[in-house]
Amino acid sequence: MDISSFITSLLTSFIIFVALVLVFTWLSRRPGNAPVYYPSVLLRGLDPWEGRRRGTRSPVGWIREALSASESDVVAAGGVDAAVYLVFLSTVLSILVFSGIVLLPVLLPVAGTDHALERSAGFDKGKTANNFSDIERLALGNVQDKSKRLWAFLLSVYWVSFVTYFVLWKSYKHVSNLRAAARSTPDIKPEEFAVLVRDIPKPPPDETIKDSVDSYFRALHPNTFYRSLVVTDHTKADKIYQEIEDNKRKLARAEVVYANSKTESRPEGTKPTHKTGFLGLIGKKVDTIEYCSEQIKELLPKLEAEQKITLREKQQRAAIVFFNSRSAAASASQTLHAQVFDKWTVMEAPEPREIIWPNLSRNIYERQIRQTVIYSIVFLTVFFYMVPITAVSAVTTLENLREKLPFLKVVVDQKIVKTVLQAYLPQLALIVFLALLPSLLLFLSKTEGIPSQSHVVRAASGKYFYFIVFNVFIGYTIGTTLFKSLTTLINNPPQIVQMLGNNLPGGATFFLTFVALKFFVGYGLELSRLVPLIIFHLKKKYLCKTEDEVRAAWAPGDLGYNTRVPNDMLIATVVMCYSVIAPLIIPFGVVYFALGWLIAKNQVLRVYVPSYESNGRMWPHMHTRIIAALLVYQTTMIGVIPLKKFIYAPVLVPLIPISFIFAYITQMRFYPSFTKTPLEVAQHQLKETPNMEAIYSAYIPPCLKPDKLEDLDVFEDAQSHTTSRAPSI
């Protein structure tokens, strides 16, 4: 890529970005757009305009606001997870800034004043020196072989590595404290009083699972056990419950429509009707209000009956056990209960809102098998994802399509359409695949048997990380298919160093453009929220009738860590790997993460609403992956420097064990408190005596929840055999 097209692409992206920011500034000031630009603020019951008059008047008001917001504001608005995501962005930013401060003033002059490129051009008479862009001139490629200038590059690798260690240590400590603080607040959180119990052994025939859980935990924790909630297979009850809710919504909508139809001219109005068949298109026409009320009346006793059956007969071999203090629950969740590990396994309970009920009752062997199978599938996907896509495109050639779907003939037979389609069909398949990949990975992670949504997101994020780092980064730079590289690797492991060293320097300009495009266009779209804005206004105008429906139309969703974090990690990996080879990439990386941090902070404060709170459980994964990026970088440099015939290159080798030791020490020191709750933290005072009944009922799925809190005992009794309860009374 020559310099002019590089600058053109850069400028284009920049103009798009500026345009989108202006659009954002203009649109976000209009009150009618508040649900799109301030949903999180609205949901917390605040007025988005209050106290911000100044901010909203100036176009950089949102920047000032984002900068001035403290970490506790972020925690209050988006939870610890969002705060940790910001720490992640600022961590990478600090690494890049610290690296840049030394690398730019040192390496650019050192490279720029050398003449390797001109020389080699001199040998190759066809080229003139002008052919080399400034980018290439300011990179490692311009330094002559065996030159003493290479020491500067070599020591830069050390500088970047130690900066990374230092910043990562600080950040891990910070996040660890953040987590400890979040977990020791005096607020009462139901999940801190509960423990998830799985692999419950089959109870004797005269006992229900509920009975056996109760007697087991009452015996082992006589002073601290409060109650247990056995997981049930409530799919059927839930279906009925959803039907009722659906009818209630329809009823509300119909009533609004009916009320609106009562104009002055026709005070009696029109009663809304609908057809009962498929999608309301076919079937008998009925009066909606009457029909829905009847449906609800019919369904309610059904639900009640199903609830009883579910509670009594559909108990699963998993339970949530409640304790009367936080430290009792923390301690119980870390203690081995049974002599064999495949019975009565305990772990910390997830938050009620993020539990994946069907996964709770899978036993330990099933979980292991599922995990192995999923991992194999992901491994195959990462390495061979081109195979099914090629196969799909082969099957869906135009000829096939014509035969299978004759109605397409008219379109397909046109010559231009045909050429375009033939050229783009494989790419289309690829694009569709890449668009569906995150959802596929989420689905796969869910299938593993993971009990909570946040854990599923973490698992999917890891899988996506491997996919994009391998395929975008390594795939592009090495230039061959990953599979081919893999077979070479197995036969000769040390070749990876050589392979990376040979191929990486060539990609510098490509990745410069890639990073710039990512942040200008990506962040512009993110900030301006054009797509949600259009969807919201369309829905509001044409579809929504009730308040609830409008509310649903602007429901903001959460940050979507499962794609966000791996994408940022890809940029971090790319920038790190090129930091010494082509230091010019560092400013681009700095802009990416600085803008990213700013915009993410704005979005956290105003837009997104967390759908769970894992108290920064994502951090260890981010930490490990930054170290993984560092290792890729160090390996690359060990491969790149010797290409310059520099005999001191092995000086870099100790960095690899140092990175491993650093990773080991940090994980040893900080990681345990991310998987377990330390007693120190659980022991903190609560602000009031916990209302155990409220805690207990927080975990009852909505479709089983009794109408009044006083019915909790009835709810519980429904689950035991009276025979076995008798002695315990």
Add this chain to the structure above:
Amino acid sequence: MDISSFITSLLTSFIIFVALVLVFTWLSRRPGNAPVYYPSVLLRGLDPWEGRRRGTRSPVGWIREALSASESDVVAAGGVDAAVYLVFLSTVLSILVFSGIVLLPVLLPVAGTDHALERSAGFDKGKTANNFSDIERLALGNVQDKSKRLWAFLLSVYWVSFVTYFVLWKSYKHVSNLRAAARSTPDIKPEEFAVLVRDIPKPPPDETIKDSVDSYFRALHPNTFYRSLVVTDHTKADKIYQEIEDNKRKLARAEVVYANSKTESRPEGTKPTHKTGFLGLIGKKVDTIEYCSEQIKELLPKLEAEQKITLREKQQRAAIVFFNSRSAAASASQTLHAQVFDKWTVMEAPEPREIIWPNLSRNIYERQIRQTVIYSIVFLTVFFYMVPITAVSAVTTLENLREKLPFLKVVVDQKIVKTVLQAYLPQLALIVFLALLPSLLLFLSKTEGIPSQSHVVRAASGKYFYFIVFNVFIGYTIGTTLFKSLTTLINNPPQIVQMLGNNLPGGATFFLTFVALKFFVGYGLELSRLVPLIIFHLKKKYLCKTEDEVRAAWAPGDLGYNTRVPNDMLIATVVMCYSVIAPLIIPFGVVYFALGWLIAKNQVLRVYVPSYESNGRMWPHMHTRIIAALLVYQTTMIGVIPLKKFIYAPVLVPLIPISFIFAYITQMRFYPSFTKTPLEVAQHQLKETPNMEAIYSAYIPPCLKPDKLEDLDVFEDAQSHTTSRAPSI
């Protein structure tokens, strides 16, 4: 090795064995030898002859007795560890018996009726068919290439593998139950109420470590915390204490000597005297009784002063914390206490008798570094142990010795002596090294920073296992030095299969003799206890004066798992690996483990006294190593069968992943309860209310122990600053 020399060596060993058994039968019946043959029985306060008249009269009485003893007898006599060792022997025995039942009747005829050896001899005219011993004829070597008979060998590998899985699963289950039973007895064991706390952070200047431990644990376990015992550096106090004990012993001895010297002819007797200098050889001559009494009188106040200083000023950053119930201690030992893992780390407390005090206060980083260094040393020892030995023998050549130690000249200059010495000096160095190795490994393991003796023994046992399996088994069969093989391996990993396959079959006869020698001579010596017998009688006659001294002379020691288990594992590995190549080795293995089991049971019941009780903590290591042996075996067979040009050989490959899956599942299921105490087990009722003061004082080192139990509070107060204790009262 031809057949006649094989039989000769077998016969010789057998005769030695029979002779030693006869000697044992004869000697063990003489009451004067009871302390040598029945020390364990005597120490438990039983009469070795009671109820055994019948047993001792017949020469096979001990066998009958060993066979009839139940597992609970073994546990009562030698603890769970001894019972688990017997389970280990019987496990290997069952594997071999089950394998032999199928392999011997099938493989021997299949191999014996083929003619590969004669054929290849036919080509090589110099040999006649008679040159092949029956051993070689009955092995895999006699089967022709590509023969269908190879299916029998191939399926045998599957049979042995599945027999191993089955037996191992049964045994692990059995040991797990054994451990659970031992840990849930109603007896009160101090270690079940205690938790070892390490990495205590530096307390504020106005607090002692004791104060900070107390306040920390009282806050986190308000209802269950009992007391804490801070580890002190009591080396100096211990030195004084030992001096006092030494003087007490001398005094007792002198008094007995004095009393004995009062014959009828000289009723006043002779007062014993000794010299105060080096080894009693030089210095002033003193009256022993007077001198020792004075010494004790002088030392006692010194000890008291030192005790006070130790308790107050030599507190280390480790402590033993006591809880008022077993389940509270079990739960506390498994719970994360601090937000960062390198502070307040907790683990189950070792038994008081096996604590290695100086290791307790090493911090987590020091432990890690020590472990890494020790592992590297052991790795180098396993692979390069020949290097220092060669170096030592090079330095200690005869010429050097002559120059350094001129007084040896007379001996060394003799021609025969010279020749012999020159030939054997390297071997001598090797023998000395091998004899010292177990102690060296114990020392190294202790240096790692492990807190308990039993854990040190396990660690040393693992190291010794690697050493002997690599050097004796693989070293012998592959024939080259291990280092050379290692370099080949690194360059081409799949070669290990080929290498094992090529070299293993050659060693069959050697290992047959090796196993036979091991059990006949080794077990003969073990059973007859000739060496302890001679030492005991010599000491009793010439050295011992007091009852205590006699008692010390026959102190039996424990089983010495650190060398015993690896040696048995070597035999198990050898027999397993040859089981299909040369099935004749199976009966030898069966005899080895059957005799081993019988003799070990006898020795456990009558001789050895356990010096610690780890409740079968050794088992997971034994289990893993049997699987390791199985994997070596399977790998070997995958290498051996294709040498016969048998195309179905790859049928064996799935065995390797199956073994790994089996290992994973068994460890997942059973291992956790070997590292942690399950609540189920800790919750069992005790037979009486525990005497917490007795439990507490069990952990006080003898040199610091107050004379009366009532002084415990004084002992405790000595450790805190009154300033900080004041508010807690």
